[in-house]
Amino acid sequence: MAKPQVLLLGAIDHATEAWSSLSSIADIIEPKSRSRAEFIEECKSGAFANVVAAYRTFPSVAITGMIDEELVPILPKSLKFIAHNGAGYDQIDVHACTARNIRVSNVPTAVDDATADVNMFLILGALRGFNTSMIALRNGQWRGSPPPPLGHDPQGKVLGILGMGGIGRNLMKKAAAFGMTTQYYNRSQLSEELSGGAKYVTFDELLATSDVLSLNLPLNKQTRHIISTAEFSKMKKGIVIVNTARGAVMDEDALVKALESGQVWSCGLDVFEEEPKIHPGLIANPNVMLVPHMGTWTVETQTKMEEWCIENVRSALEKGVLKSIVPEQKNM
Numbered sequence: 180m181a182k183p184q185v186l187l188l189g190a191i192d193h194a195t196e197a198w199s200s201l202s203s204i205a206d207i208i209e210p211k212s213r214s215r216a217e218f219i220e221e222c223k224s225g226a227f228a229n230v231v232a233a234y235r236t237f238p239s240v241a242i243t244g245m246i247d248e249e250l251v252p253i254l255p256k257s258l259k260f261i262a263h264n265g266a267g268y269d270q271i272d273v274h275a276c277t278a279r280n281i282r283v284s285n286v287p288t289a290v291d292d293a294t295a296d297v298n299m300f301l302i303l304g305a306l307r308g309f310n311t312s313m314i315a316l317r318n319g320q321w322r323g324s325p326p327p328p329l330g331h332d333p334q335g336k337v338l339g340i341l342g343m344g345g346i347g348r349n350l351m352k353k354a355a356a357f358g359m360t361t362q363y364y365n366r367s368q369l370s371e372e373l374s375g376g377a378k379y380v381t382f383d384e385l386l387a388t389s390d391v392l393s394l395n396l397p398l399n400k401q402t403r404h405i406i407s408t409a410e411f412s413k414m415k416k417g418i419v420i421v422n423t424a425r426g427a428v429m430d431e432d433a434l435v436k437a438l439e440s441g442q443v444w445s446c447g448l449d450v451f452e453e454e455p456k457i458h459p460g461l462i463a464n465p466n467v468m469l470v471p472h473m474g475t476w477t478v479e480t481q482t483k484m485e486e487w488c489i490e491n492v493r494s495a496l497e498k499g500v501l502k503s504i505v506p507e508q509k510n511m
């Protein structure tokens with residue numbers, strides 16, 4: 180009997196052994212396309228007619244474009260599973276996939292430590308205002324002239340986490356080691372054990388009483404620009420904001436204005452609304468910490484993520500179920 184086909188969208192860079200071992204149960208094929216238009220034509224040509232599962236990476240969007248309402252109906256009828264290598268799956272229209280009976284998985288958990296580490300790095304860097312003096316030093320001006328204002332200690336500060344999932348909870352533990360107290364707002368309140376004693380507050384309370392606000396919730400229609408002008412005006416003056424989730428959960432135009440007015444003292448960003456484009460107002464502000472989406476950019480974590488995603492493909496082929504189906508499809 181012919182083996183099922185798996186479509187590889189993107190590259191496997193680390194977990195090469197685990198990937199090779201899949202070939203005993205599946206035939207791996209790759210698209211020839213180099214653009215979305217070509218990919219759509221390739222789908223329509225029947226080239227993927229026997230594909231049961233697709234493994235996709237975040238950068239593969241450069242070839243396929245978003246897995247959206249336009250693309251999903253064109254995908255091969257045989258396709259039953261999309262295994263996405265990433266925690267955030269905002270590139271995939273899950274609703275459209277559900278309508279076509281395609282199950283989608285993401286990679287939670289494996290990303291937690293590395294992303295929370297970057298989160299903590301951004302909190303410390305933004306609180307201390309290190310960016311200005313790091314730029315001055317490289318320009319041969321030591322700390323700069325005049326020297327930068329004094330920074331702030333994390334000790335004793337209230338960290339507000341918006342979205343207390345895997346990364347938020349991991350961050351809470353790291354922040355505790357730096358003397359911060361955590362409060363959170365989440366779609367639903369966590370059990371005492373999961374929340375680790377962090378106080379559950381309303382969304383407005385979180386804005387009004389946090390010294391540092393960390394955005395750790397997924398991007399979707401409900402969360403796009405969840406932080407904008409009205410929300411900045413409810414925050415403590417001089418708040419520090421960090422975002423490792425997705426750029427578009429915060430309105431960047433409004434953020435730049437809030438930074439300019441001093442309502443926001445500083446921020447640390449790993450993600451941006453229109454990556455790789457960066458808002459000129461952020462580039463122009465030497466006080467902010469900017470990292471080019473490197474939350475999981477480590478050998479260890481990239482390897483774990485690929486292995487996890489491959490396990491999803493294997494489980495789909497062998498058992499007909501995904502190991503970590505996305506929450507929206509839990510009852511499918």
Ligand SMILES: NC(=O)c1ccc[n+]([C@@H]2O[C@H](COP(=O)([O-])OP(=O)(O)OC[C@H]3O[C@@H](n4cnc5c(N)ncnc54)[C@H](O)[C@@H]3O)[C@@H](O)[C@H]2O)c1
Pocket residue numbers: 266267268287288290294341342343344345346347364365366367395396397398401402423424425449450472473474475
């Ligand atoms: N910068 C990076 O490299 C990087 C790496 C991994 C993940 N991420 C991003 O971080 C996000 C969080 O990752 P995670 O693994 O912690 O996800 P998760 O699913 O474990 O946690 C997300 C939490 O947000 C909560 N939430 C959802 N909608 C909400 C809303 N409207 N209001 C309040 N809370 C809400 C959920 O209940 C959940 O507890 C991902 O969606 C992804 O976009 C970025």
